[in-house]
Amino acid sequence: MPTGVAIRDVREQLFSAAERILLRDGPNALTSRALTTEAGCAKGVLHRHFADFDAFLAEFVLDRVHRMDSQAAALRDAAGTGTIAGNLTEALTSLFGSVAVAVVALITFRDGLRDRLRQTWPAGVPVLTEAATMIAGYLAAERGLGRLAPEADVETLAPTLIGAGHLLFADRKGTPPEPGAVEKMVTTVLGGAARDARP
Structure with missing residues (x-):
């Protein structure tokens, strides 16, 4: 063995x-x-x-979630550079252009997998909740730098951006949205909260 x-x-x-x-x-x-x-x-x-196929799938999903750590670090490091909308557009495109959309569908599709994941991930869909945490951390950093309004509710903005982004990319077989469409969505969700200088 x-x-x-x-x-x-x-x-x-x-x-x-x-x-x-x-x-x-x-x-x-x-x-x-x-x-x-x-x-x-x-x-x-x-x-x-692996004990069974759902055990394999659970470990696969969690492995892919942990791989998001480098994405989260890169996004945090981007705080204070470029534009908030541009940074978020790039992050969401990278996230949903990866296996993330298919993993969310897989979790939705398999009851046994969801049950297995609940043992280590008590709430939410692992890929999406981790992504929301990543976005919230970035927005909090931008708020700390004064590029996002002090009253901006990052804990609400982050899952809203993830949900809207997921809808844009959800059609796995369709053409991915253009960066301009993603940035328009990001700008709309942020509303007047973004105060960063435009290039």
Whole structure:
């Protein structure tokens, strides 16, 4: 039985295969058979490392959520540079242009996965709640710098931006929205709260 690095490599191989299937074919296509075929391994490999398929999916979702940490750090570092609307447009486009939209659909689609996630993630949809936290942190930083109105309610603005952004990108098979459409949505949601200088 593989141990140490070998296990990590198998897990990453399976996670990468799951992401490819989700991006290419959508959540309905992500089955244990499709996964092991895509990963090029025997079905027994999956069951050696995970209790069942929903356990695998839960770990996959949480792994993808933790990968958002670098995005959150980059967005926080952008505070005070560029424009707030431009920074948020870039962050939302990056977020929803990734596997995030398909992961949200996967969580919605599978009751067993939602039940499994509740054990470690008690409220909300992991990808969306983490994204809202990321946006709220950025907006709070901009408010601290005086580029966002002091009365701006970042805890309301952040989930509103995530929800509106998700709706723009939700059609997985359609053409992604143009950056201008995303920025228009961001500007509308922020209203007069943004006080940053325009280029």
